[in-house]
Amino acid sequence: MKASDLFVKCLETEGIEYIFGVPGEENADFMMSLEKSEQIKFILTRHEQGAAFMAEVYGRLTGNPAGCLGTLGPGATNLITGVADSNMDRSPMLVLTGQGASTRLHKESHQVMDVVAMFKPVTKWAQTILHANNIPEIVRKAVRLARTEKPGACHIELPEDIAKHNTDEKPMTVQRFRRPVADDKVVDQAFAKIKQAKHPIIIAGNGCIRKRASKQLRDFCEKARIGVISTFMAKGCVDMDADYCLYTVGLQAKDVVACAIDAADLVITLGYDMVEYHPHLWNKSGDKEIVHIDFLPCEIDSHYHPQTEVVGDLAHTLWMLNQRVDANGGLGFDLKQQAATRRDIIAELELHKDDDSVGKLKPQKVLWDVRQLMGAQDILLSDVGAHKMWIARHYQCHEPNTCLIPNGFCSMGFALPGAIAAAMVHPDRRILAICGDAGFMMNVQEMETARRYNVNIVIMVWEDKEYGLIAWKQQNEFGHHTDLSFNSPDWNQLADAFGWRGHVVDKTSGLIPTLESAFNEDGPSLVVVPIDYAENMKLTERLGNISCPI
Known part of the structure; x- marks a missing residue:
């Protein structure tokens, strides 16, 4: 069979269910082969970084790798932040990239760069396929390494000419091993x-x-x-x-x-x-x-x-x-x-549960209400920013993998694409992503992906119109912060433009009914909350005066 057909059959043998990505010319044979697969679903995303975050969340929720795909050059470089995030957050992932023909990799050539060398620092293993007959071994090794503790990302590069070669090889049988046990x-x-x-x-x-x-x-x-x-x-x-x-x-x-x-x-x-x-x-x-x-x-x-x-x-x-x-x-x-x-911690968590602010909502109260609404198996995803600190402190869980926080590599832009993958893995659960207005805009294009696949997700944006976590840290260390402010879009118009339902909540009393309504809407919904980040420095002052209970 053709090498690209063998590659897909090897992925099928490994139980791969999803590949997220943006293909290019150098992936053409692979994509034609993938189109024939009845097992693997290809999810077309609007940016390769979003694809990597989707694959990461799939891996965190299932323990098995999904693929993220990009072409050579800029497609591969766009993947790298999400790949690094997955690798350092210990999520199994396969990174699949195309490459120019192997006959031109030794010289200056259009879009060609050493992608394998680029991925080595942010993966457990990275390898190019130089011979079609090696595909079964390379796929088997990549999947095994990705799953092995500590889990992470493995990269496979398929040059466009190798993808066309014929081969008589067959996929290797998947064999699992029992982990070594302590003495x-x-x-x-x-x-x-x-x-x-x-x-x-x-x-x-x-x-x-x-x-x-x-x-x-x-x-x-x-x-x-x-x-x-x-x-x-x-x-x-x-x-x-x-x-x-x-x-x-x-x-x-x-x-x-x-x-x-x-x-x-x-x-x-x-x-x-x-x-x-x-x-x-x-x-x-x-x-x-x-x-x-x-x-x-x-x-x-x-x-x-x-x-x-x-x-x-x-x-x-x-x-x-x-x-x-x-x-x-x-x-x-x-x-x-x-x-x-x-x-004492319970007292901290309950401190603002009856707050009735208008205009800007307190982060503690928002998270208290969110916890009341979310079931034990429902999934909250946090992006990276000041909100992540509040979620870590105030949103507690009943079950593993029901609060996904990127906390190794800590990449902004994680939560929106991650929520899409979470909804695909668990379509029966409530999926809520909480983002800052900065992190949300970093992968805002995936709103179109969410609409196209009609996933039932709710994205909550905490609006403060600045890079709030950086402002918090600068303020804490230097007594003031540099200019970190920016403007927000008209949120309801943005939602409408992508075919989402849009809601803005500026009264505490309106949060629970709005969220309930959003969860019951078909497809993706956006809920924007002006947030009271004056609470950031109040928390810093509070933590600076902690007296331990006896």
Whole structure:
């Protein structure tokens, strides 16, 4: 068969369901082959970056890679920000790019650049196909690496002349392997440290949102009652209503939840990833007793030097600890600090729940109302900006992967295209994306994609007419900020131009009915909220005067 046909058949064998992207001339043979596939859906996007964010969200929600596709040159460079975001947020992804004929790659040539070299720093693996017979091996390796902990992006480049070659090769059989598990003796060492502790605490990272890991973590906490603090991307690893859930950590300034870490005599990190929340923020002196439990050995850092490392499948390690807790007849800890911390955080979350502002809405109240409306399995996506900090602090979750925050590479423009993919994966759930007015406009063209595929999503834009997070940080450090302001479009006209329903809410009392109406509308809806970011500096002042509960 033709090489491009074999490429598609290999992707089908791997169970690939979606490829998002913008094709070019150099993808022509691949696209003709893909058109014949009854399994893989090609989603035509309006920009390659949007395609990469869609593939990222598909990967985060399913644990399996989707493809994002671009042509050579500018198509490939447009993909790179979304690819980097996926790779650093540990989402499996296949990056598929075309290339000029292999006969002209050695010299100056129209649109030709070394795309593989460009993608190497932002992927787990990048490779060009130089012979049609190598396609099965390359696809098998790329998918396996993309799925393997820590998951990430893998890039495959197909030159246009290679795509036309004939080959007798067939797809390789997909074979899954069981992850290595931790050694019994090391788990015994970790359990001994846990037993000896009086005030242990768990910091759960994004490794804990894998389904099996979350289930075993909840079982462990039901038995041991140790408090769990999650990073931004680990939200929902334990239920927000559980008395051992101490919500989220990750702000640069000291928050109430940090008090529980300060009081702990043992920190148990589970699936913790340094790209989210650097240990110097919670272990400034570098003297905390730490047990590291993860799929991989820990990153080397002077503020993160665990005395015990339990390396292996995270869910299996937690299962082994659960066995030891059962055999021990339970564990007894002093959890008064944990209970006081949870009490104080709940008070923070409820502080503005009855606010009735007009004109500009308080972020705390908006998120309180959103949480009341969203079901346990519904999905909220956050873009990047000041709103992300408020979502991280004030929007809590019942289930894993129901709040998607880009917190490794932290790319603006993530939420709108991401919401489109989320709606395709879970068309039965409410999908809400919260964006700043800056981040929303970075991929505003995907409004057309959402309308064309008629996905049921609601995009909420918090309008402050400036780059609010940068203003917040400059104000905090220098006492003023540079000019970061810009103008907004007429939001209802913008919605109408793309065939969306549009709503502007400037009264707190109108938020819940407007959102309910938007969720019940067919297709995509836009809800714009003028936001009161005077609360940013108030929060900074509040965090600067945190007094830990006793």
